[in-house]
Amino acid sequence: MRIGVVGAGRIGAHHAAVLAALDGVEGVVVADADHDRAAALAARVGARAAPSPEAVFDGGADAVVIAATTAAHPALIARAARAGLPAFCEKPVALDVPGTLRALREADAAGTLLQLGFQRRFDAGFRAARAALRAGRLGRVHTIRAVTSDPAPPPAAFLAQSGGLIRDCLVHDFDAVRWLTGREVTEVYARGATGGASAALFREAGDVDTAAVLLTLDDGTLVTATATRCNGAGYDVRMELSGELDQWVVGLDARTPATSAEPSGPPPPARPWPGFLERFAPAYRAELAAFVGAARGEAPNPCPGREGLHALLVAEACETSRRENRPVRVAPAPD
Numbered sequence: 001m002r003i004g005v006v007g008a009g010r011i012g013a014h015h016a017a018v019l020a021a022l023d024g025v026e027g028v029v030v031a032d033a034d035h036d037r038a039a040a041l042a043a044r045v046g047a048r049a050a051p052s053p054e055a056v057f058d059g060g061a062d063a064v065v066i067a068a069t070t071a072a073h074p075a076l077i078a079r080a081a082r083a084g085l086p087a088f089c090e091k092p093v094a095l096d097v098p099g100t101l102r103a104l105r106e107a108d109a110a111g112t113l114l115q116l117g118f119q120r121r122f123d124a125g126f127r128a129a130r131a132a133l134r135a136g137r138l139g140r141v142h143t144i145r146a147v148t149s150d151p152a153p154p155p156a157a158f159l160a161q162s163g164g165l166i167r168d169c170l171v172h173d174f175d176a177v178r179w180l181t182g183r184e185v186t187e188v189y190a191r192g193a194t195g196g197a198s199a200a201l202f203r204e205a206g207d208v209d210t211a212a213v214l215l216t217l218d219d220g221t222l223v224t225a226t227a228t229r230c231n232g233a234g235y236d237v238r239m240e241l242s243g244e245l246d247q248w249v250v251g252l253d254a255r256t257p258a259t260s261a262e263p264s265g266p267p268p269p270a271r272p273w274p275g276f277l278e279r280f281a282p283a284y285r286a287e288l289a290a291f292v293g294a295a296r297g298e299a300p301n302p303c304p305g306r307e308g309l310h311a312l313l314v315a316e317a318c319e320t321s322r323r324e325n326r327p328v329r330v331a332p333a334p335d
Contacts, residue, residue, distance in 0.1 A: 001025055001292060004061030004085075006053045006076055008032035008041040011090060012067035014277055017045045018285050019065065024292050031056045032068075057083040063295040064088070065288070070095060070161055074103040077305075081110035086295035088288070090117040091171065093308045095163045097316065100309050101334060107305060114305035115291050118175045120237075121303055122286040125250040129241055130180045138243030141181070144223040145240040146173040149231035151257075151274065153198045159205040166190065166211055166322070167315045169227040174215075174314040175307060176239065177225075183217040184310070189327045190214075190318040196230060213318050233257035234272030235279055255279075309333055 003025055005016045012032070020028045028047035032038035035051065042049035050056050056064055057079050066076045066089040074094045080087035087107070093116065094100040107114040120126050132138060148169045154162070162168040178184065192208030202209045209230050215223040234257030239250040257272035273279040293299040313331050321328040 001062040001296065002027045002029060002060070003292070004029045004031065004050070004056035004064040005047075005067060006031050006056055006064060007067035007069070007072075008034070008037045009067065009069075010277070012065075013041050013045075014284065015065050015067055015288060016041055016047055018288050019292075020045045020047055022285075022289055022292060024296065029056055029060045031060075054079075057085065061085065063291070065291070066090060070163065074099045077103040077114060078106040081106040081112045081114075084110065084112060086113040086115075086291075088115045088117065088291040089305070091175075091308055092163065092167065092312060093305055095167065097309070097312060097334075100312055104305050104309065113294055113301055115294060115301050116303050116305050116308045117287065118172065118179075118303050118307065118311075119280050119283040119287050120172055120176045121179055121283075122290065123250075123280060123283040126176060126180065126239070129239070129248045129250050132246075132248055133180060133241060133243075134182075137246055138241055138248060139245030141221055141241055141243040143240075143242040144177060144181075144221065145238075145242075146177065146223065146225040147236055147238045147251075148173055148225070148227040149236040149257075150227075150229045150276075151231050151234050153201060153209065153229045156201055156205070159201065159207055162207075163315075164205075164207045164319065165192070165209070165227055165229065166213070166318045167312070169229075170211060170213060170225055170318065171311045171315045172237075173225040173227070173239070175311040177215065177217070177223055178307075178310060180239075180241070181217060181221065183219055183221065185215045185223075185314045185317075185330050186218050187216040187327055187329050188213055188314060188317045188321050190321040191325075192322045198230065202229075208322075211318075211322070213321075215314070231257065233259070234269075235275050236273070237276075237279060306333070 031050040039049040210228040
């Protein structure tokens with residue numbers, strides 16, 4: 001297959017390099033609104049640069065990976081659907097529910113595959129925890145604790161179009177909780193805070209640098225999820241699942257950026273995780289390999305686009321809760 005990659009930024013460059021090395025991929029075509037950036041990336045990974053993003057959809061590829069700016073996702077999903085191309089799209093489908101629904105309906109009407117980029121579903125630790133939970137090894141799970149911590153704030157230009165900390169970061173935890181447990185989030189209560197040297201940056205964007213959320217699942221399980229842009233120790237993604245029989249922790253390894261206060265505890269990591277590309281590199285490879293298999297008709301879609309709608313509805317409820325300082329029920333997913 002020839003795979004088109006639309007978007008030559010950080011995640012697009014990573015995906016292009018992974019695809020170029022995957023079995024079953026004959027060639028990679030890279031496109032970006034900045035053609036020089038696309039050409040430089042193509043030369044670096046052994047791909048071909050398309051003259052424009054539109055050229056990818058006009059016979060330049062058999063499937064497309066959408067890694068452009070978030071605002072461009074809905075139009076690119078619709079363009080792939082009209083071209084009859086299987087599409088992989090980085091989350092989110094869109095920053096709001098109406099835009100998400102329009103894009104999903106375009107793909108549904110065309111009957112084309114749309115896989116969404118929730119890479120934690122392909123991480124070895126998350127997959128092992130899901131298998132253990134589903135097999136009953138933890139017994140009744142009463143509490144789940146999730147952590148997503150970035151080591152430093154992103155550029156101001158990214159903050160302005162990211163949708164905010166909850167929609168951009170915690171949405172991964174919302175999806176992971178649903179995928180791990182098979183349960184739906186029914187109610188949320190969220191708080192946010194901003195402080196320190198970067199406070200003005202976040203306030204200008206209408207965002208917060210730290211958030212904490214309490215989720216209630218439809219079986220009564222309680223979930224806490226926290227996120228921050230200011231975790232100087234390093235990049236930290238963990239999830240603890242506590243049950244009546246056992247407790248499992250995802251993301252606890254020799255590179256977890258945490259220092260034990262116990263005299264007999266493990267030493268601080270010599271090389272803490274610096275960012276998401278390093279922490280989830282194997283998951284990103286597995287995710288794109290799964291997309292190639294699904295696009296070839298060899299396997300079902302492992303993460304349909306509608307999964308993004310469910311996670312977004314939780315995020316929307318959290319934003320309402322944060323602004324209004326009250327518990328909020330999660331809206332049902334529209335058809």
